[in-house]
Amino acid sequence: MENSILTIKNLDAYFGKTQVLKNINLSFPYKKVTAIMGPSGCGKTTLIRCLNRMHELTADADYGGSIFLGDVNIFEKNPITLRRHIGMVFQRPNPFPNMSIYENVLAGYTLNGIRLTRLERDSIVQDALQKAALWEEVKNHLNKKGTFLSGGQQQRLCIARALAVKPDIILFDEPTSALDPRATTHIEELIEELKKTVTIVMVTHNIAQAARVSDYTAFLYMGELVEYNSSERIFTVPKDKRTEEYLTGKFG
Amino acid sequence: MKEKNIRRRLIKDRLFLILIGVLSLTALIPLIFILGYIFRNGIRVINWDFLTQLPQPVGEETAGGIVHALVGTIIIIGLSFFLAVPFGIGTGVYLSENRNTRFSVIVRLCVDLLMGVPSIVVGIIAYAWIVRFQGFSALAGSIALSILMIPMVVRGTEETLNLIPPSYKEASLALGVPYYRTMLKVIIPSGFGGITTGVLLALARIAGETAPLLFTALGSNFLNVNIFKPMHTLPLLIYDYATSPYKEWHHIAWGASFVLVIFVLVLNIISRLVIKKWKIQF
Amino acid sequence: MIQDKIFNKTLLIIATLFLLLILGIFITLIIFSLPSWQEFGLSFLWQTEWNPVRNEFGALPFIVGTLLTSFIALFLCAPFSLSLSFFLGEYCKKGVFFQTLKGGIELLAGIPSIIYGFWGFFVLVPQIRRFQLYLIDLRMRTETGSIQEKLLEALEIVPYGVGILAAALILSIMIIPFAASLGQEVISMVPQDLKEAAYSLGATRFEVIKKVIFPHARSGILAGIFLALGRALGETMAVTMVIGNRNILTWNILNPANTMASLIANEFPEASDPIHLASIIQVGLWLFIVTFIINLCGKLIIHKMNYKE
Numbered sequence: 001m002e003n004s005i006l007t008i009k010n011l012d013a014y015f016g017k018t019q020v021l022k023n024i025n026l027s028f029p030y031k032k033v034t035a036i037m038g039p040s041g042c043g044k045t046t047l048i049r050c051l052n053r054m055h056e057l058t059a060d061a062d063y064g065g066s067i068f069l070g071d072v073n074i075f076e077k078n079p080i081t082l083r084r085h086i087g088m089v090f091q092r093p094n095p096f097p098n099m100s101i102y103e104n105v106l107a108g109y110t111l112n113g114i115r116l117t118r119l120e121r122d123s124i125v126q127d128a129l130q131k132a133a134l135w136e137e138v139k140n141h142l143n144k145k146g147t148f149l150s151g152g153q154q155q156r157l158c159i160a161r162a163l164a165v166k167p168d169i170i171l172f173d174e175p176t177s178a179l180d181p182r183a184t185t186h187i188e189e190l191i192e193e194l195k196k197t198v199t200i201v202m203v204t205h206n207i208a209q210a211a212r213v214s215d216y217t218a219f220l221y222m223g224e225l226v227e228y229n230s231s232e233r234i235f236t237v238p239k240d241k242r243t244e245e246y247l248t249g250k251f252g
Numbered sequence: 253m254k255e256k257n258i259r260r261r262l263i264k265d266r267l268f269l270i271l272i273g274v275l276s277l278t279a280l281i282p283l284i285f286i287l288g289y290i291f292r293n294g295i296r297v298i299n300w301d302f303l304t305q306l307p308q309p310v311g312e313e314t315a316g317g318i319v320h321a322l323v324g325t326i327i328i329i330g331l332s333f334f335l336a337v338p339f340g341i342g343t344g345v346y347l348s349e350n351r352n353t354r355f356s357v358i359v360r361l362c363v364d365l366l367m368g369v370p371s372i373v374v375g376i377i378a379y380a381w382i383v384r385f386q387g388f389s390a391l392a393g394s395i396a397l398s399i400l401m402i403p404m405v406v407r408g409t410e411e412t413l414n415l416i417p418p419s420y421k422e423a424s425l426a427l428g429v430p431y432y433r434t435m436l437k438v439i440i441p442s443g444f445g446g447i448t449t450g451v452l453l454a455l456a457r458i459a460g461e462t463a464p465l466l467f468t469a470l471g472s473n474f475l476n477v478n479i480f481k482p483m484h485t486l487p488l489l490i491y492d493y494a495t496s497p498y499k500e501w502h503h504i505a506w507g508a509s510f511v512l513v514i515f516v517l518v519l520n521i522i523s524r525l526v527i528k529k530w531k532i533q534f
Numbered sequence: 535m536i537q538d539k540i541f542n543k544t545l546l547i548i549a550t551l552f553l554l555l556i557l558g559i560f561i562t563l564i565i566f567s568l569p570s571w572q573e574f575g576l577s578f579l580w581q582t583e584w585n586p587v588r589n590e591f592g593a594l595p596f597i598v599g600t601l602l603t604s605f606i607a608l609f610l611c612a613p614f615s616l617s618l619s620f621f622l623g624e625y626c627k628k629g630v631f632f633q634t635l636k637g638g639i640e641l642l643a644g645i646p647s648i649i650y651g652f653w654g655f656f657v658l659v660p661q662i663r664r665f666q667l668y669l670i671d672l673r674m675r676t677e678t679g680s681i682q683e684k685l686l687e688a689l690e691i692v693p694y695g696v697g698i699l700a701a702a703l704i705l706s707i708m709i710i711p712f713a714a715s716l717g718q719e720v721i722s723m724v725p726q727d728l729k730e731a732a733y734s735l736g737a738t739r740f741e742v743i744k745k746v747i748f749p750h751a752r753s754g755i756l757a758g759i760f761l762a763l764g765r766a767l768g769e770t771m772a773v774t775m776v777i778g779n780r781n782i783l784t785w786n787i788l789n790p791a792n793t794m795a796s797l798i799a800n801e802f803p804e805a806s807d808p809i810h811l812a813s814i815i816q817v818g819l820w821l822f823i824v825t826f827i828i829n830l831c832g833k834l835i836i837h838k839m840n841y842k843e
């Protein structure tokens with residue numbers, strides 16, 4: 001595959017004794033959108049949480065195998081520095097409730113104790129909010145609490161927060177599952193726009209969304225990678241029978 | 253169903269409502285009466301001198317005031333605050349971060365235990381630990397009160413933090429923020445309103461405590477700011493003066509009761525405002 | 535991360551210190567009451583003599599005094615606080631009236647006990663004394679040899695005013711707001727759909743309360759009773775001021791007595807003899823243990839209730 005930035009090799013993941021991911025091999029192409037889809041409980045969220053080592057934060061979670069960012073195995077890296085390269089956007093919008101919009105965007109810097117000049121701060125905030133297509137709506141309310149925004153706006157604020165630290169990859173964990181259809185469209189357009197600058201990995205249980213947004217799609221079923229191909233091919237000529245059944249709504 | 257039966261059921265229903273209403277009102281009467289009594293007797297003696305003067309010997313023309321007890325209350329309560337808050341918040345954070353380990357179950361049991369300890373017993377403890385060596389002092393009183401305050405702060409902190417969705421912690425960790433910074437800069441500040449409310453309610457409660465001070469802070473009729481010396485607080489002064497044989501002192505005790513009730517009410521009301529103002533939508 | 539380790543260690547140390555604090559309290563009480571244990575053993579709990587002059591100490595008068603005041607208080611306050619909880623938890627659940635009443639009750643629950651004691655001493659006690667004088671007067675006027683006369687004679691009324699009755703009354707007034715706000719919370723937790731199911735079958739409100747709400751909230755109410763009892767047992771100041779502080783065993787509620795807590799408040803500052811001091815501290819230890827068990831029962835019931843749902 002062309003130019004991959006992140007490569008998963010023989011990844012297993014466990015919760016206690018239950019194995020939730022079985023020998024996954026996958027690589028994510030640079031500056032493209034890759035969707036991971038599958039029925040609920042198939043391990044897609046676990047997979048994405050392995051990519052920035054959030055999986056190991058759960059009690060009694062375990063993993064085997066390796067994931068390479070460039071040529072470095074991320075499991076040998078410090079998770080703190082890793083997560084600054086790989087941003088994440090969650091299912092439910094979660095702007096920090098104790099911070100204003102402005103402070104939320106800068107959270108990646110301030111929380112890590114990085115000092116910036118006023119000028120740097122302003123430009124980072126404006127840049128990130130513009131990229132997240134939120135600037136026009138909030139530029140006059142930057143000191144309000146982030147929690148006053150609508151759900152869709154909150155989610156875009158979270159995207160801006162992730163973008164502000166200039167990551168190479170952003171992981172989206174079902175970013176629209178808590179949003180209404182209009183906000184969903186907004187976020188999807190935004191993802192389309194963002195792939196010009198970052199690589200995107202997105203988990204979704206919405207087949208149509210995967211088809212609309214992604215360049216590549218991986219289909220996960222019962223902890224196994226069933227099929228991985230360009231979205232065009234997967235949605236038109238799926239190779240595996242299970243993929244086909246899932247796409248036609250036989251299960252899920 | 254028969255007509256008669258329904259009527260009987262409805263009458264029963266009505267009678268029950270009347271019973272509940274009457275009993276509820278009766279329950280409130282003595283409470284309102286007590287408050288009214290304190291206010292009527294208290295307000296009579298309150299004036300500027302009462303709040304700024306020291307008590308005069310019985311028989312003098314002016315009755316004097318309670319400034320020493322006001323100062324003492326603030327010092328002793330303030331000291332307890334500084335002793336109890338770090339301890340209480342620390343334990344609360346520990347419990348909410350380690351919910352199901354055996355150790356935290358034991359610690360939580362101890363919080364419950366300390367919560368129900370009669371305050372007089374805590375007075376004995378402070379006596380045994382401090383007064384025996386140092387003599388009666390405001391510090392010993394503060395330590396007794398802080399022992400009473402800690403479990404309330406622990407409980408308030410733990411309950412507040414348990415309500416904060418885990419996704420905030422994850423969002424912060426996913427930004428590459430180390431765990432300790434996540435806790436200090438995101439999670440604890442998010443719970444600030446709830447934790448403050450817990451602390452204020454705990455302060456309101458210990459401000460009215462008398463029993464543990466009887467043989468620790470002891471009380472003193474002089475204006476004293478040295479924490480290693482005996483000191484009066486409002487409730488202690490009320491007890492002292494109310495059980496004295498002098499009518500003038502009884503008046504002072506009524507005035508002090510009034511001030512104490514207002515003090516406690518204000519703390520309660522502030523804590524309510526804090527809940528409203530810093531209420532964070534999750 | 536080294537800082538994470540420091541952070542976690544700090545928390546662990548604080549929590550451990552907390553544990554040590556409790557342990558310290560318990561051990562202190564045991565060590566300081568040792569002389570009394572050695573002297574009297576367990577018979578301390580059923581000896582009726584408390585005589586600092588002859589150095590004889592038994593805690594039974596105070597145990598009886600504590601139980602009498604607490605249970606009478608609980609009994610007196612139960613119908614009132616239950617009514618308030620039903621009223622606030624079911625009949626009047628929102629609106630300005632509810633807000634004021636609920637807020638008012640919570641504020642009243644926060645009024646320091648010394649104030650109740652003070653009021654009791656100056657207002658309630660004289661009233662009880664007048665009642666006692668009336669009874670004595672009544673005895674004088676009744677015929678000698680009649681049943682009433684014998685009955686009044688048996689009461690052995692001395693018009694102190696202070697006594698178990700005064701203490702129980704003050705305690706029950708004090709506990710009402712506390713118990714009512716606990717009860718209100720329990721009752722408002724009964725799921726709406728259960729009540730609606732009963733209403734839709736044509737039940738009256740009384741029947742819904744009797745058949746749906748009460749059974750559902752029963753264990754919560756029981757827990758509330760335990761917690762209120764725990765409070766009554768350990769209450770010191772309000773009781774000390776009105777109970778009369780007499781160290782003689784009595785079952786007559788018109789007589790002065792002492793509770794465990796009021797005994798400590800009264801005699802601890804003056805106790806100079808080691809065995810006297812140790813005996814007082816032993817009373818404190820038992821008070822500590824008893825309130826702990828009562829509170830634990832309350833907590834366990836609540837825990838079980840939450841677990842069930």
